[in-house]
Amino acid sequence: MSGSVRSPQTAGARRLADPSPASVEPAAEEELIMHLERDQFVAETSRPVPRAQLTRGARIALWGLRVFAVVVSLMVIYTFIDTLH
């Protein structure tokens, strides 16, 4: 589970993908992972999902909500600091 494309050569991936004698046998490895859906694998969830195409109106609404939330948060923080005095 990773937010961006990640090399499979992470420590965890190396451990099981490494064909050294100490690694897991292919049959055992298949047994290990056979209960997962294809899109549950770390290799799959590491691929980013495509960007959504937001309409201009949606973008304006989201920014409006964000600005409103920041302004009200600043009011709450100001009130909090004022009441401390």
Added chain:
Amino acid sequence: MATTETHDPPIFAPPVTEEDAARSSDRSRVQSARTNGRRWWLLWLLVGPGILAMLGENDGPSMIAYASDGAQYGLGFFVPFIPALFAMAYVCQEMCMRVGAVTHRGYGELVLQRFGSVWGWFAAADLTLTNLITLVAEFVSIRVGLAYFGLGSGVAVALGLTLVVFTFSGGRYWRWERIVLGMALFNGLFLVAAILVKPQVGAIAGSLDFSPFPGGSFNTLLLLLASTIGATVTPWMIFFQQGASADKGMTPRDIVHGRYDTAAGAVLASIFGVGALVAGAALLSHGGNGIQGFAGAGYPEALRRVAGGGAGTVFALGLIEAGAVAILTISASTAYAAAECVGVTHSFNVFPREAALFYAANFGIALVAALVILIPGAPLLSIALNANVLATVLLPVSLVFMVMLANDRGLMGRFANRRSTNVIGVGVIAFVGICGAAYGIDSFLLVTHVIG
């Protein structure tokens, strides 16, 4: 994204990680239970994220807020209001569970990838801010509970941080979840406290019509509404339940059980929350409105004087439990958010050495919060009281993205929201937004003397 579960060996050869192997091992038990028709065992295997999100939100500040409602206003409006809020929370959390089960991705990474890094980082920043403030309040809650037994802040810090480190051991999500779940069930201590104060059952039943409505100033009412909402639905729950559902390995076939899990959490949390309120209501005629909930031993000590040592002890233990569980779940939500946004491994199914940022964020935010309560003269009471309000103010933005993700047919396919869910979801966002904004604006105008 939206696929049906299959158990055939994959025909491609992905690089297999320890995380995959651990999750597959957990899924093998789910598949076995489903195949053999062991319904209760299947339910036991699949519950977790929903109950943890809901009982995690029954944290120290929330339980003190409910007790304060009871001590100040007695039984009345807030008795049915708390279950109504948890019904709202169910609508939001069910969406989180569903999106996590279908996409196998956390909230932070989906917002970042689907809507852009600006929105992803905004969400993570909101979460970190509110989580840090809330975690301070959790340590204060543990300190209040321990103060009843004559123990100080140092013990509260040591207990909280030790628990965080202890739950890391094992490198398995399943182990982490079961430890925290076992602790969370002790949230029922608040129900025991309510029974020990010997309430009048008829008075509780009589308040189910939302009466009497709390009196006092308009600003006080707004504060109570905003803080009580913030005690029930918060941004960390969204990050946590979606991330935990994905980490647990839930799939679209598990959505029905995920709903049971979330509903059970909502029911338990509302019962225990009302328990705290009923216990607090025992103080109504004993100067309950004058008790400083986060000062000294606060409510446990007051309950001991009014209802006996048993009630005080159980309430104090409940506060320690509520704070401890919330430290674990809120720290975990911070870790999911931070690692998802940076794009590194974010799973309890990996050992700390292979997911350094995930575990460092988990422990780091708890450590910073712990250090704050050790600062002499820090305004802990004000911090604790404002934590819920700030979470309420920032919540609508998180909920809007949650609804957008749950409606995204590119991600969700046939598991996208129905119209009825959207109507309720938009109603919840509007209600939370109006209550939070009304308190913020009204308070600001009062302190700046724009209004009297």
